Amino acid sequence: MSETTLPASSQPGSSQPGPAPRPAPRRGSRLLYGALGIAFAAVAAVGVNMLADRLLPRARLDLTEQRLYTLSDGTRQLLAGLRDPVTLRLFYSRRLGTTVPAYGAYADRVRDMLREYVAASGGKVRLEEFDPEPFSEAEDRAVGYGLQGVPLDQTGEQVYFGLAGTNLLDAERIVAFFQPDRERFLEYDLTRLVWELSNPARPVLGVMTTLQLNGDPRAMMLRQPGAGQPAVIMTQLRQFFTVKDVPLDAQRIDDEVQVLLLAHPRDLPDATQYAIDQFVMRGGKLMVLVDPQAESQVGRAPPGTPPSAPNPATTSSLDRLLHAWGVDAPSDKVVLDARGAWRVRANPNDRLQVVDYLAWFDMQGDSLSHDDVATAQLSRVTVASAGELRPRAGVAGVTFTPLLTSSDRSQLVDVAQVRDDPNPARVLAEFRPDGHRRVIAARVRGVLHSAFPDGPPAPPEGQQRPADLPAHRADSGTPANLVVFNDTDVLEDRFWVRVQDFFGQQVATPFSDNGSLVANLLDTLAGGDALISLRSRGEAARPFTLVDEMRGEAEARYRQTERALTQRLQQTERRLRELRQGMPQAQGQAQGQGQGQPGERAQAVITPEQRAEIDRARDEILRTRQELRGVQRDLRQDIERLESTLRLLNVALVPALVACFAVGLAVWRSRRRAAARG
Numbered sequence: 001m002s003e004t005t006l007p008a009s010s011q012p013g014s015s016q017p018g019p020a021p022r023p024a025p026r027r028g029s030r031l032l033y034g035a036l037g038i039a040f041a042a043v044a045a046v047g048v049n050m051l052a053d054r055l056l057p058r059a060r061l062d063l064t065e066q067r068l069y070t071l072s073d074g075t076r077q078l079l080a081g082l083r084d085p086v087t088l089r090l091f092y093s094r095r096l097g098t099t100v101p102a103y104g105a106y107a108d109r110v111r112d113m114l115r116e117y118v119a120a121s122g123g124k125v126r127l128e129e130f131d132p133e134p135f136s137e138a139e140d141r142a143v144g145y146g147l148q149g150v151p152l153d154q155t156g157e158q159v160y161f162g163l164a165g166t167n168l169l170d171a172e173r174i175v176a177f178f179q180p181d182r183e184r185f186l187e188y189d190l191t192r193l194v195w196e197l198s199n200p201a202r203p204v205l206g207v208m209t210t211l212q213l214n215g216d217p218r219a220m221m222l223r224q225p226g227a228g229q230p231a232v233i234m235t236q237l238r239q240f241f242t243v244k245d246v247p248l249d250a251q252r253i254d255d256e257v258q259v260l261l262l263a264h265p266r267d268l269p270d271a272t273q274y275a276i277d278q279f280v281m282r283g284g285k286l287m288v289l290v291d292p293q294a295e296s297q298v299g300r301a302p303p304g305t306p307p308s309a310p311n312p313a314t315t316s317s318l319d320r321l322l323h324a325w326g327v328d329a330p331s332d333k334v335v336l337d338a339r340g341a342w343r344v345r346a347n348p349n350d351r352l353q354v355v356d357y358l359a360w361f362d363m364q365g366d367s368l369s370h371d372d373v374a375t376a377q378l379s380r381v382t383v384a385s386a387g388e389l390r391p392r393a394g395v396a397g398v399t400f401t402p403l404l405t406s407s408d409r410s411q412l413v414d415v416a417q418v419r420d421d422p423n424p425a426r427v428l429a430e431f432r433p434d435g436h437r438r439v440i441a442a443r444v445r446g447v448l449h450s451a452f453p454d455g456p457p458a459p460p461e462g463q464q465r466p467a468d469l470p471a472h473r474a475d476s477g478t479p480a481n482l483v484v485f486n487d488t489d490v491l492e493d494r495f496w497v498r499v500q501d502f503f504g505q506q507v508a509t510p511f512s513d514n515g516s517l518v519a520n521l522l523d524t525l526a527g528g529d530a531l532i533s534l535r536s537r538g539e540a541a542r543p544f545t546l547v548d549e550m551r552g553e554a555e556a557r558y559r560q561t562e563r564a565l566t567q568r569l570q571q572t573e574r575r576l577r578e579l580r581q582g583m584p585q586a587q588g589q590a591q592g593q594g595q596g597q598p599g600e601r602a603q604a605v606i607t608p609e610q611r612a613e614i615d616r617a618r619d620e621i622l623r624t625r626q627e628l629r630g631v632q633r634d635l636r637q638d639i640e641r642l643e644s645t646l647r648l649l650n651v652a653l654v655p656a657l658v659a660c661f662a663v664g665l666a667v668w669r670s671r672r673r674a675a676a677r678g
Contacts, residue, residue, distance in 0.1 A: 082124035091142040093159035148177035167197040203526040205241035206257035253279040262288040264316040270457040281473035285525035291488040292331045292415045293385035324451035326395030337361040339407040357424040360384040374520035382495045382512040386487035388438035398446035402439040409433045444482040
């Protein structure tokens with residue numbers, strides 16, 4: 001057994017010193033280690049990015065409030081349910097992106113979205129990309145599909161940025177040219193194209209209306225861009241429905257019509273109302289829009305209407321049917337709402353150049369039902385001179401579900417106030433909100449009873465009853481499904497969409513969700529909701545509601561004070577006129593009596609009491625004007641103070657947060673080092 005001897009320095013009791021301490025690394029070595037660490041970190045970052053690009057090519061984090069960059073459930077549902085393949089061909093001229101960088105960035109966005117479609121479809125969607133250079137075969141194919149060529153410069157070279165889709169039946173759908181202005185509607189446009197290629201059979205939509213939704217033939221004579229063209233809502237509906245016009249004197253609704261859109265019914269004969277009634281009793285779906293004041297019909301009075309008489313074309317009702325079905329839609333009142341009121345041009349003589357017109361307003365937030373699939377994801381709907389809806393007492397078994405509701409800053413006024421003299425300043429000055437909310441649109445469900453309990457009425461004079469008229473039904477048997485609006489201007493282009501000409505192509509850019517609302521509701525009535533979630537996306541506008549409310553309240557106070565001032569001025573002027581009218585008589589009496597000189601006679605005409613009254617009126621006018629200036633000054637100061645606060649937060653908040661984080665991290669590391677040394 002061997003014996004191990006410890007070194008002398010390790011033996012107990014040894015007094016020799018231990019090994020010498022290791023020398024500190026030189027500064028050059030520290031720099032070398034730092035450079036190697038940085039290089040290693042760079043290599044690791046590149047490697048991680050390459051690995052993530054290969055293994056997670058579509059992984060992304062969408063932090064927007066409305067998740068604008070995430071495929072909607074409707075899109076995923078549609079792509080997952082595709083039975084036949086769909087081929088998408090993207091034609092993008094790279095020279096366009098090189099010359100106009102904004103298009104280059106948007107092209108990357110479109111390309112990434114299309115690749116998301118390919119991945120979500122499980123291979124049913126195929127993507128092909130082409131660069132249509134001048135005089136190339138790719139350019140010939142782009143022209144053959146009907147894509148929009150745009151001249152890039154004065155040489156006449158055409159560039160393309162469009163999409164063509166085909167299916168197994170060689171049906172074609174295109175996006176003629178991708179506009180960056182429609183970026184927030186990109187998913188809607190793409191999914192619509194795929195949906196049209198995968199759904200050749202469309203529901204039949206009947207349209208019965210007195211509005212010029214299909215264009216006004218008389219306006220075609222005008223030399224104005226877009227005059228007489230169909231309404232944008234009709235163009236959109238034809239993309240999803242087979243649209244069939246139904247005459248206003250129809251005595252029977254064809255069985256092939258699944259959904260009936262009845263807009264602005266005026267003076268319908270009993271036979272036509274009976275046809276609508278029985279259509280609903282047989283299980284047909286109905287959307288009806290009536291209106292106490294249709295702004296689209298202003299200036300369209302029927303021939304022979306006296307100039308001073310109210311325009312009958314602006315008012316519509318369907319009381320006989322709606323009353324039988326449990327709905328009240330008064331046509332003599334309109335709703336005013338201070339929240340979301342449109343800013344319009346005021347009278348040139350007013351102090352304010354623009355003013356809130358309370359009869360035209362946007363409904364947002366809690367004004368849109370979040371419990372209905374058609375409105376749950378909408379951001380804004382615009383109405384104009386709308387009336388209210390109410391459930392009718394005494395009709396059992398009917399469910400009345402609001403879809404659009406005004407805010408509690410609303411008021412009901414006579415329709416004459418916006419029909420006979422639509423003065424926005426006067427409407428605002430007389431506005432008195434009562435804290436109640438009014439329903440503008442609603443769903444009606446339940447077993448409905450016919451409005452014609454005694455059977456069909458007599459046909460119009462000179463006409464015969466159709467031989468194939470179905471047997472009379474006294475009720476719907478099963479729950480019916482209706483949508484009722486007391487406003488028709490949701491269909492009017494100027495209240496929800498801007499149409500611009502782009503090298504001969506009409507490009508519609510919505511600023512409100514009216515089109516999505518109507519299409520969603522008709523889809524739900526027709527039994528489909530695959531496109532609803534994506535139609536409702538894309539409104540990324542975030543208005544400064546607090547600033548708007550402050551401005552609206554201050555402006556309302558200003559208008560009310562201004563109206564009181566005007567009344568005082570009129571009273572003072574009337575009093576002065578009365579005094580002047582009495583002056584000749586008083587002067588004649590004074591001259592007849594031969595009293596005094598002309599100056600003394602003038603003093604006798606205006607008594608000290610009258611002079612004091614006039615002075616008091618003038619003082620009151622001065623005080624009121626000071627109040628007006630004070631209201632304007634306070635309004636301006638409040639808005640400027642809020643804007644300054646928001647600007648300070650936007651500019652300084654993020655740097656301040658980063659600085660606080662850096663200071664906190666430095667303090668934490670300092671304490672950690674101190675604890676380690678201790």
